[in-house]
Each structure stands twice: as C-alpha cells, then as structure tokens.
Amino acid sequence: MINIKKRLHHREPYLLIDKVLSANKLTIVAVKTPKLSEFYLEGHFPGAPVVPGSMMQEMTTQAAGLLIAEFYSPVQNYDSDSTPGYALGVLRAIHRAKYKKFVRPDEVMTIKVTLIDQLDVSFRFVASIKVNQDVMMTNEFTLINISEEKLKA
DSSP: OOOHHHHOOOOTTSOOOOEEEEEOSSEEEEEEOOOTTSTTTTTSSTTSOOOOHHHHHHHHHHHHHHHHHHHSOSSTTOOTTTOTTEEEEEEEEEEEEEEOSOOOTTOOEEEEEEEEEEETTEEEEEEEEEETTEEEEEEEEEEEEEEHHHHHO
C-alpha cells in the first residue's frame, strides 16, 4: 500500500490522511478519523465541534496528492524527504465544493478521489467524503506539480 509520509510533504499536525484503503492510477480511497484533540477542532465550534469545510477540502487534496506522487511522479520512486526539486500536487484551483452535513469528532471519514483529466503537470479531480453511506461533501479541484523553488519563493 502507499506509504503516506514517503509520498506527501505534509507532517503532523497538518497530515490529514490516516491510511489508504485502495489506490490505482485513477482512484484513491483513504480514511481520516478526526479526534477532538485535532488543532482545527479546538475552536470550531466550542461545545459543538465540527470538521471545517476547508479541512475536508484539504483532506481530498492530500489524497489526490498521494495518487499523483504514487502514479504520476516525474521521478521514479519519489520520496518526499529525499527527492529534491519537486513539489507534487499543489492546489491550483477549486472548481466547486458542496458541504452537505457536519462531520464530528471520531466519525470515520472515507475520502474518495478520482482523476478526471490530466494535461502535462495539471491534474483535475472529483472527490467525495462519506461517513458510513452519508455524503458529507463533494468537490472538484485541480492540482499541479511545480518546482521546489516556486514553492519556497
């Protein structure tokens, strides 16, 4: 299965994927179970914590970034710690996002992301997050691969 820390530059507390259930060149399915102690739940909202929509967006982009790093890396066997020169899966655009229900701490979120178009270093995805069979959010977005210099500039 995909080694999350090898493929993503993200680290705790901003690493938002717990594990990958399945992946191929077009689709990845991952899981996140937010805990009450997560930094983004501490004040959102006091007494009634819910996962912010922006964090759900980030969960889908991190899952898509894993798919890019695993199957579409410009270098063989990409390793986020030791492969210099690349930033894979940087968010370029959010085309649409719909938030349907609140996600609360300890609910298991299933994140499904599907590649729908690729042009050179640009990748367009559709995604959904479910808790059990309930759709919590859907979105469509584009990620790009850029040089490490552009990321650090």
